């Protein structure tokens with residue numbers, strides 16, 4: 001038997017070493033950071049808003065880019081989507097940014113189907129990811145995950161209330177994507193009106209049961225800042241790529257006859273709040289929510305629709321293999337049933353056709369017999385007529401012969417007369 005004797009060193013025996021680096025599993029976060037930097041990041045934003053509401057300018061202001069292309073027309077008959085992917089770099093961090101913008105949103109007279117292309121696009125990205133997941137040989141390292149991580153919904157700065165199209169679209173997509181509502185071109189609305197407008201929007205969203213993205217308050221490091229940010233929603237934003245001189249500094253802003261609106265001044269608008277929340281604090285959470293909540297819902301719905309389930313009829317857990325086998329058997333049985341049914345229907349039709357043919361054949365036979373009878377009667381009648389005619393001919397010749405024997409020959413006398421005249 002081995003006996004362990006616990007050695008307890010006296011305090012003055014202890015030797016302290018100063019560590020000059022990270023050791024053990026405390027290095028794990030560094031591994032993650034290094035790998036993430038190597039792989040790069042990707043982020044997909046969907047901008048939904050009316051034509052010319054400031055979508056491109058805001059994206060340019062957020063990422064300090066100049067991605068804006070030509071202005072969209074107001075005369076599209078349907079809502080479309082413009083998808084652009086950019087490779088951005090900030091120090092050694094690479095970001096693959098995909099911006100999907102609505103085109104012609106809110107321009108049609110009939111706005112009923114305006115949200116459909118948006119819904120279809122979001123679902124199509126989920127479907128593509130699901131298909132990749134279900135592949136036997138998956139390649140997630142090269143796969144470009146195009147699922148939408150956040151929807152920036154641009155609300156018109158009317159100062160009144162949300163339009164029915166806003167409510168309808170947000171209600172339809174709120175279970176598919178993280179929505180952050182924004183009041184666009186917030187410099188066109190006064191400060192007091194803006195507060196009332198914000199309250200009105202939030203109460204309308206709540207009244208209509210629309211779920212918008214809530215900045216997470218369960219993470220200790222971000223809880224404080226996030227919970228206060230939820231109170232500022234919807235963010236009132238202003239976008240601008242212009243550099244304006246304020247005092248001795250050049251700032252991003254919009255120059256007006258009465259002064260300068262500074263985009264990055266928190267007293268002027270919520271742009272900085274949006275940028276911090278979106279890029280600095282919650283980008284990873286938005287991606288996680290997309291995967292865990294929205295994609296999971298889609299995946300669950302699709303697999304249930306395909307007939308897969310986690311528990312059997314007796315509420316016992318059921319494996320994928322069992323479900324597959326059961327489905328296969330069910331399919332096989334259904335095929336057999338359908339085959340039987342088809343055979344039965346085929347035989348029924350064959351019998352029906354056969355009966356119809358027999359009936360037609362009988363009718364034809366009867367008709368033939370009838371015609372044959374008529375023909376025979378006609379032949380008999382003709383035979384009778386021929387016989388009578390022959391008898392008449394015989395009678396005629398008999399009469400002719402007897403008449404010739406009774407009369408003297410006329411032609412010899414006529415010859416004698418002729419000779420005499422000569």
Ligand SMILES: Nc1nc2c(ncn2[C@@H]2O[C@H](COP(=O)(O)OP(=O)(O)OP(=O)(O)O)[C@@H](O)[C@H]2O)c(=O)[nH]1
Pocket residue numbers: 049050051052053054055056057058070071072073101102103104184185186187188237238239240
């Ligand atoms: N006042 C004001 N004007 C803005 C703001 N943001 C953009 N604009 C102006 O609005 C116009 C349209 O802006 P865009 O960013 O092209 O709008 P958009 O929604 O991307 O337009 P489309 O892509 O054509 O639908 C431009 O003249 C911008 O300068 C803003 O915050 N305030």
